[in-house]
Amino acid sequence: MTNSQDKSTSFVLFGALGDLSLRKLMPAWFYLERSGLLDDSLRILGVARQDITREQFQQKIIDALNLYVPDEYLDADVYNKLIERINYCCCDLNNHDDYQKLEQSLNGWNKPISYYLAIPPDLFEVVCDGLHNIQILTKNSRIVVEKPIGYSLESSRDIHDKLLKHFNESQIYRIDHYLGKETVQNLIALRFANSLFSSQWNSKSIEYIEITAAESVGIEGRWDYFDGVGQMRDMVQSHILQLLCLIAMEPPSRLNDQSIRNEKVKVLQALQPLNENNISKSFIRAQYSDGQISGAIKPGYLNEEGAISKSKTETFVAIKAEIANWRWSGTPFYIRTGKRMAGKITNIAIHFKSDAHFIFDQDQKSSTGNSLIISLHPTEGISLQVFTKRHGVNEGMRLRSDLMSLDFIKSQKLLKIPSGYQRLLLDILLGNQSLFLCKEEIELAWEWCDNAYKIWQKSLQPLYSYPAGSNGPNESKTLLQQNGHNWHDE
């Protein structure tokens, strides 16, 4: 996948003073430095509009590290080594002349250079054109972008068109930071290195699958932005459909970029579009109302600061998705994600079918068999729910449900480092695209989400309500119960 020729040791970060840069990317560089994984020749150029010196920029990075890296990992030797690599270029991206400053700053830097656009999408075109105009781009240059890549199929195509003017697909690194998470990557190992699971990974053996991404945070002062987006575009179109792809895809014949992307694209192609007949039983949108989290009163979505009282934007969706292919037809994939829920919880639950014949007390017969829970947050690990004999000489052969558990962090005695950016930054430098999205994936995901919205509005479906701090609206339970299923944590 990679050869040394392709290795990039020059990294340009547009939007270097923004939230993504200071909160996520700088700590990620720090951890990589701390682990000794950065090439000595690596140099990083921060680009932003603010007119500050290199020293001031370095100080801002140190301030950010102090804020976002836990004390026990901080180490002055490490961050001094890191900031020595870092330079700063003040640049108004809309000003043609400023690109000359950029060129000067990069004079003598090793090629290929990686450009990370931690800036709003409406600046992508002018930056790409600006880089082109100073003739700094080569066929190995890399351009890195992150969601939101548009807010619809059309707008994402527009963004891709702009990138593709100066870069081909193999140069574009589209980030979904979920894919950088160890436990998300572990889905590949779990599915394809464990015959016990792989042999039963289909609709004959699996009754249903849940994907949950609950957030306890609300809108965090971004009401305006969020109201134009909603939970479906914010979470489902990106992170959750990526999880769904990794869970549902056919085994790739090899473990390389192209094989995995191809298999993910095939899942999205087989994802059944919601339609007017099934929308009311397949797609629940809801908004949080006033409520409490851990005793603290939280305002409802329409009572948040800056809210427009008529907004119908959803802060919660629950979806019954179906994949119309040979492996999955008949096995629903239930998706649930929302803001201001009881806790921050991300997990995937695989419910295997029970055996047809049951020889234990009939009142103990459960509608499903074993369940495999893959937890991404707050723990990272897997649990297999099994049925065992209840101990006790007078318990006869009464069953009990129990958990076989594996906590990846404890088992591997790891530091708990939450972000997935380290791996992604390293892969950009190494030229490994397997954890990045291709154009087709993003567009298929948009197409499916756009259609759901359109049908929802056209058929005048209700917007439900749930109190802040709850597990979502009751309708989210009904969505499963109509098929005899239940969210595993309810």
Next chain:
Amino acid sequence: MTNSQDKSTSFVLFGALGDLSLRKLMPAWFYLERSGLLDDSLRILGVARQDITREQFQQKIIDALNLYVPDEYLDADVYNKLIERINYCCCDLNNHDDYQKLEQSLNGWNKPISYYLAIPPDLFEVVCDGLHNIQILTKNSRIVVEKPIGYSLESSRDIHDKLLKHFNESQIYRIDHYLGKETVQNLIALRFANSLFSSQWNSKSIEYIEITAAESVGIEGRWDYFDGVGQMRDMVQSHILQLLCLIAMEPPSRLNDQSIRNEKVKVLQALQPLNENNISKSFIRAQYSDGQISGAIKPGYLNEEGAISKSKTETFVAIKAEIANWRWSGTPFYIRTGKRMAGKITNIAIHFKSDAHFIFDQDQKSSTGNSLIISLHPTEGISLQVFTKRHGVNEGMRLRSDLMSLDFIKSQKLLKIPSGYQRLLLDILLGNQSLFLCKEEIELAWEWCDNAYKIWQKSLQPLYSYPAGSNGPNESKTLLQQNGHNWHDE
């Protein structure tokens, strides 16, 4: 299975001052009393030759409880309640007249009465006849016997003939105390309440199975007895073949005595006899030599007190057993049991086949897939060995082997009570035979073991040697390695 009419509340214990009675049965009664599981009307009569009073017998029981029940469980109120139920009858079992004393002792006791023969098998006949002669037996009387039930097919048939003179099969309770153990009973729940396992419980999915029962003790002053028996008769014929039956049997249609016994019998019928062609690759016998356990020097078998230097009795066997039926043909069942090994370990390992295609680094391809380890000792629980991604941004997709574990004792917050006798005693009183052996099981097991011995001797196979404190002879490893397999703990 049981109706109240059948309930027994009168229990006669022959050999009441013997080791089994004082070490195992009295503590078991104590735990049952402590749990409030004994019927108020239950009465127990101890029978032995020693001429002591009831009070002296009660004192012996209290002494035994002090010795064999951990302090934290002991409770004077409980053992006082227990010994109030207990009476004593001095009786020379070979003396006809003494049975009159027994009759008087049992005068007025509720029928049916359960008779537990904790005495040598050569006394079974005289006791059964004695009970018959005093006309105390009814069609609901129960007779309880325990291994050794003979030392060969012929001698076990002889014992059964004697029991069957006065009792029919539904009255005879043949104990294998392994079946009283919670974790052994849990095999039924694990196999038949968990579709994830049940659907793959066959030779298509399972590469091989191991059953290990290693003991660290030696002959414990019983050289004379043991030398006439050997490890095969002592452990394999009884406990280990029972475990094998529970692991290998077809799913019973119901969970009752008859269904389970039938299925176990079918396994023993399908157990392939060892023959002259395969004996050297299927049956290893060995004897321990001088060695060390935890730094303490232990004499070899032939150097134990009272040893005859020419003995060829095995203290260790390793067997490759094959079950010639539709479910298991092609999947070896490896058995390993011995005395004076490194530690006391009892477990069963199920090795699933790996997938044919492997997409990870080829040097990580393992010959087997997932393994399920069912531990009976020293822990009680199950572990599933799975392959996960090695965490770390520079680990790519390297695999690691990890364990999902469930400890029954911890999970159910149980007292650790090692014996299986509580459940068995209770089942005798309740008239539930499902955890007891039928005649046919015992005879089929003897037939298979007798044949193995015969072929071994006839074909002049070597007796191997292993140092005390080791995992057995190297030949036990070779037994598996010739098929590309390994004991999971080596």
